[in-house]
Each structure stands twice: as C-alpha cells, then as structure tokens.
Amino acid sequence: GNSVTQMEGPVTLSEEAFLTINCTYTATGYPSLFWYVQYPGEGLQLLLKATKADDKGSNKGFEATYRKETTSFHLEKGSVQVSDSAVYFCALRPPAAGNKLTFGGGTRVLVKP
Amino acid sequence: EAGVTQFPSHSVIEKGQTVTLRCDPISGHDNLYWYRRVMGKEIKFLLHFVKESKQDESGMPNNRFLAERTGGTYSTLKVQPAELEDSGVYFCASSKQGTGNTIYFGEGSWLTVV
Numbered sequence: 001g002n003s004v005t006q007m008e009g010p011v012t013l014s015e016e017a018f019l020t021i022n023c024t025y026t027a028t029g030y031p032s033l034f035w036y037v038q039y040p041g042e043g044l045q046l047l048l049k050a051t052k053a054d055d056k057g058s059n060k061g062f063e064a065t066y067r068k069e070t071t072s073f074h075l076e077k078g079s080v081q082v083s084d085s086a087v088y089f090c091a092l093r094p095p096a097a098g099n100k101l102t103f104g105g106g107t108r109v110l111v112k113p
Numbered sequence: 114e115a116g117v118t119q120f121p122s123h124s125v126i127e128k129g130q131t132v133t134l135r136c137d138p139i140s141g142h143d144n145l146y147w148y149r150r151v152m153g154k155e156i157k158f159l160l161h162f163v164k165e166s167k168q169d170e171s172g173m174p175n176n177r178f179l180a181e182r183t184g185g186t187y188s189t190l191k192v193q194p195a196e197l198e199d200s201g202v203y204f205c206a207s208s209k210q211g212t213g214n215t216i217y218f219g220e221g222s223w224l225t226v227v
Contacts, residue, residue, distance in 0.1 A: 004155075036218070043117070043220035044156075044204060089156060099144055099208060099216060100169065103156040 002027045006090045006104035014112055015082060021075040021107045023064075023090035031092040033057075033066055033073040034101070039086045047075075047088070085111045115139065117219035119205050125225045131193040134222045138187070138207030144168075145188050146208075146216065147180060151201030159203075162188060195226045 006023045013019060025031065035047040035057070048057030053068035064075045073090060090104040118137045126132050138145045147159040159178070160170040164185035173180070177196070182188040192199055202221040208214045 032213075041220075044206075044218035046215060046217075049215075091156075099146070099161060099214075100158050101148075101156075101216065102158070103148075105155040106150075106153075 002031070002092060002094055002102045004090050004092055004102055004104035006088075006107055008105065009087075009108035010110055011107060012110045012112065013080060016079045017111075019075075019077045019080045019084070019109065021088055021090075021109070023073045023075065023104060025071050025073065025090075025092050027071075027092055027094050027102075029095050030068070031094045033064070034091040034093070035062070035064055035073070035075050036089040036091060036103075037086045038089070038106075044089070080109075080111045082111050082113055085109060117205055117207050117217050119203075119219040119222045121222060122220065123223045123225075125227060126195055128197055128226055129194045131191065132195055132224060134190045134192075134203050134205075134224070136188045136190070136205030136219060138205070139217055141209070142207035142217075143185070143210040144208040144214075144216075145182060146206040147188070147190055148172075148204040148206065148218075149201050150204070151198065156204065159190075192224070195224075197226050200224055200226045 003026045032051045034049045036044045037047045048059040050057040050066035056065045087106045091101045120135045145162040150156045158172040161168045162182045179191045204221045206218040208216045
C-alpha cells in the first residue's frame with residue numbers, strides 16, 4: 001500500500017539555522033508529492049509540491065526535490081525564522097487514487113529567537 | 114474568496130453523545146473531503162464527495178460516522194455515539210472538479226470526547 005514516513009519531531013533550532021525534514025514514501029506508480037504546513041491555530045496549507053521525478057517544488061524559501069531513486073522528498077530551508085514554527089506534513093497522491101492524499105505523521109518544528 | 118470553513122472549531126462532548134461537524138467548501142468546488150488526525154498520529158482520509166455523491170468512503174472507521182452533502186454544497190459529519198478514541202482534529206478540504214487540482218484545507222474541528 002501507499003505510505004509516507006517522515007522524521008519524528010519535535011525539531012528545535014535557532015533562528016537562521018538550516019532546516020531539513022526527511023520524508024520517504026512507498027507508492028505504486030509515480031505519485032505527486034506535497035508538503036503541507038499547519039501554523040499554530042490555523043488550518044493545513046499547501047507549502048509546495050512536485051508532480052514528477054527530479055521536479056523541485058519551492059515556496060517561502062523552502063525547497064524539496066522529488067527523488068525517484070531514493071523515493072524521497074526532503075524539505076529544506078536555508079535560514080529559518082521564528083515564524084516558520086509549525087507542524088509540517090509530507091503527503092503523496094498516487095496517480096490511480098484520484099484525489100486521495102496519504103500523509104506522514106507530521107514533524108513539529110520550533111524555531112527559537 | 115472565502116476558504117474552506119468548518120464549524121465548530123472546538124467541541125467537548127461526553128462519551129455516548131452525538132456531535133455534528135459542518136464544512137462549507139470553497140464556492141464552486143465539486144470535490145469535498147473529510148480527513149482526521151487522532152492523538153498526534155498521521156492525518157487519515159475518511160471520505161470524498163463529488164457534488165452530492167460519495168465517491169470514496171473507504172476511510173470511514175465504522176458505522177458510528179455518517180457524512181452527508183445534501184445539494185452538493187456544504188457537508189456534515191456526524192459521530193453518534195461518540196467514543197473516546199474519536200478525539201482528534203477533523204479536517205475538511207475541497208478542490209475543483211476533476212483530479213490533480215490543488216486541495217484546500219480548512220482549519221479543522223477539534224473534537225474532545227471525555
């Protein structure tokens with residue numbers, strides 16, 4: 001079946017530090033891959049996505065590259081801010097699953113000033 | 114344009130009681146989804162409506178959960194009777210007609226069963 005595994009948190013780091021959140025997946029075929037973010041008190045927001053191998057999604061300074069050979073979609077940001085404190089979810093949507101998303105467990109990130 | 118709205122934002126009920134969650138999708142979105150996250154675990158799919166029809170309800174945990182979308186606009190998710198393990202966040206989402214379109218989520222309804 002389809003599954004997403006992401007590193008457990010919480011991840012605590014200082015402002016301007018480099019952030020990496022690992023995400024690997026198992027899926028049939030070639031899924032689309034997503035990162036969603038949930039800021040405190042808010043709903044899930046799409047952060048970035050990639051729909052085919054070697055695609056790079058980027059938004060708000062975050063990047064993730066679809067790596068088919070390692071079935072990974074790691075999220076990175078070069079210099080985090082306090083406002084990046086949130087829970088980050090990696091997700092996939094297999095081509096045959098219509099619009100159904102499969103999520104990872106979420107990684108809480110806390111950025112301290 | 115208004116986003117996906119959910120009501121109530123928080124609800125605390127006793128075991129055995131009934132709770133009804135409501136979701137208003139983005140105007141014009143035919144696809145409506147329910148997901149939930151219980152006890153800090155992963156977010157799991159519950160079901161998918163296309164207009165008023167249930168396209169996929171494979172994620173519904175048991176028959177204590179009933180989802181409706183009369184008229185193809187807003188949707189309700191009723192839990193009756195609620196159990197302790199139903200506590201969690203229930204997310205509604207919507208997207209435009211067809212597949213491959215961006216799915217927009219609401220802020221979630223936080224349910225606590227005591």
